Amino acid sequence: MIHSSAFDTNFNWGVAISSLQNEGASFHDGKGASIWDDFSKQRGKIFRNQSPAQATEFYFRYKTDIDIAHQLGFNSFRFSFSWSRLIPDGSGQVNIKAVNFYRSMIDYCLEKNLTPMATLYHWDLPLELEKKGGWCNPSILLWFNRYAKICANLFGDKVKHWLVLNEPLSFTALGYLIGLHAPGKRGSKYFIPAVQHACIAQAEGGRVLREFVPDSIIGTSFSCSEVTAATEKKEDQDAAKRVDLLMNQLFIQPVLGNGFPYRENFELLQRLEIENRSWRFRNRMCFDFDFIGLQNYFPIVVKHQPFIPLIQAIDVKAKKRMMPHTDLGWEINPNAFYNIIRELSTLFPGKQIFITENGACFKDKLVDGKVSDIQRCDFFESHLAALKRLVDDGVFLNGYYVWTLTDNFEWHQGYNARFGLVYIDYKNQERILKQSAFWWKDFLQS
Numbered sequence: 093m094i095h096s097s098a099f100d101t102n103f104n105w106g107v108a109i110s111s112l113q114n115e116g117a118s119f120h121d122g123k124g125a126s127i128w129d130d131f132s133k134q135r136g137k138i139f140r141n142q143s144p145a146q147a148t149e150f151y152f153r154y155k156t157d158i159d160i161a162h163q164l165g166f167n168s169f170r171f172s173f174s175w176s177r178l179i180p181d182g183s184g185q186v187n188i189k190a191v192n193f194y195r196s197m198i199d200y201c202l203e204k205n206l207t208p209m210a211t212l213y214h215w216d217l218p219l220e221l222e223k224k225g226g227w228c229n230p231s232i233l234l235w236f237n238r239y240a241k242i243c244a245n246l247f248g249d250k251v252k253h254w255l256v257l258n259e260p261l262s263f264t265a266l267g268y269l270i271g272l273h274a275p276g277k278r279g280s281k282y283f284i285p286a287v288q289h290a291c292i293a294q295a296e297g298g299r300v301l302r303e304f305v306p307d308s309i310i311g312t313s314f315s316c317s318e319v320t321a322a323t324e325k326k327e328d329q330d331a332a333k334r335v336d337l338l339m340n341q342l343f344i345q346p347v348l349g350n351g352f353p354y355r356e357n358f359e360l361l362q363r364l365e366i367e368n369r370s371w372r373f374r375n376r377m378c379f380d381f382d383f384i385g386l387q388n389y390f391p392i393v394v395k396h397q398p399f400i401p402l403i404q405a406i407d408v409k410a411k412k413r414m415m416p417h418t419d420l421g422w423e424i425n426p427n428a429f430y431n432i433i434r435e436l437s438t439l440f441p442g443k444q445i446f447i448t449e450n451g452a453c454f455k456d457k458l459v460d461g462k463v464s465d466i467q468r469c470d471f472f473e474s475h476l477a478a479l480k481r482l483v484d485d486g487v488f489l490n491g492y493y494v495w496t497l498t499d500n501f502e503w504h505q506g507y508n509a510r511f512g513l514v515y516i517d518y519k520n521q522e523r524i525l526k527q528s529a530f531w532w533k534d535f536l537q538s
């Protein structure tokens with residue numbers, strides 16, 4: 093078994109959570125509504141019509157959860173600020189009770205020798221801003237800029253590690269293209285402006301943090317998946333290239349100053365290119381981050397499907413291909429993890445790479461007070477072996493964050509999908525360490 097001693101002593105080993113998925117207290121102490129509070133009220137949008145109103149009650153139990161992270165041996169704690177908790181209507185007055193909560197939580201992280209890593213935006217847009225168009229409204233850049241300045245000024249004295257956006261492709265595509273996530277909008281007429289504004293926001297958020305927290309280490313996070321074609325047929329190969337551009341390049345290339353990726357006969361990217369010819373957009377989307385966060389869960393195998401709008405491609409499920417997979421059907425493939433991280437790292441020579449999320453969902457069951465999640469232990473062992481291969485092969489990796497510390501509200505899956513090292517009994521919010529938690533304790537304290 094590999095151990096943490098095989099890595100540099102300054103390597104960042106962390107756990108990651110998010111405000112919407114963990115905090116609960118949705119309308120406590122002056123918090124405003126987020127798009128997910130509204131989305132969950134719409135029948136059929138969330139598994140069993142569940143809501144994030146309670147989540148894991150991190151708002152009240154943060155010391156317990158931070159204690160667990162500390163006891164397991166982690167040295168970093170990634171969380172996100174709730175925009176609608178700090179600024180209930182998104183653009184007005186700051187909620188002092190929210191400020192006190194986050195400062196107390198950050199202080200407790202530092203007390204437990206956990207480096208706080210704060211994410212500015214993890215998908216929970218204030219509902220009042222969505223009523224004005226949300227990420228489709230150009231004013232989002234003014235709202236986000238102000239929000240970033242407030243966070244930097246309020247917390248920059250103690251938080252030195254920052255992520256601007258969490259997986260911008262996910263919240264724009266799932267929320268503004270296919271409507272699976274909040275706010276539930278569908279179509280390219282929403283997706284294209286949301287992508288444009290998110291690309292600019294991630295760069296301008298970086299510029300705000302560099303100005304107001306000059307001694308900070310600033311990054312942003314991108315989802316990524318190795319994309320391969322199901323066959324050698326040209327139509328499948330072309331489909332895989334389209335999906336790869338969308339999945340792995342759409343938000344990275346603008347950061348590098350290259351504008352949006354372009355491919356002939358790919359209408360979606362052609363429209364993005366046409367609407368962003370002006371140099372001022374390309375310039376605003378570019379920023380020299382201190383590190384890049386990459387988040388990987390599964391590879392994708394693609395075949396041509398002319399009836400799928402915009403991309404004319406469909407993924408071939410892991411189960412159909414007889415490949416090992418998680419409870420959500422995501423393929424388990426540490427070699428694909430290695431391949432995509434190494435490939436994308438070449439775009440950022442000399443820059444630190446953090447794996448800001450990696451984890452797996454399984455049907456965990458509490459039996460006699462214990463949770464035996466050996467599949468999750470195997471997942472982490474194989475992926476950390478791949479992580480070590482990346483380091484040995486010269487990739488400048490300096491951090492790995494487990495998704496996630498505790499089971500939580502997993503977006504449209506509600507409480508049905510469990511990713512945590514810690515089992516949550518939602519009847520009483522009891523925390524029960526899974527076998528994987530003890531696996532990590534052995535790994536980190538070797």
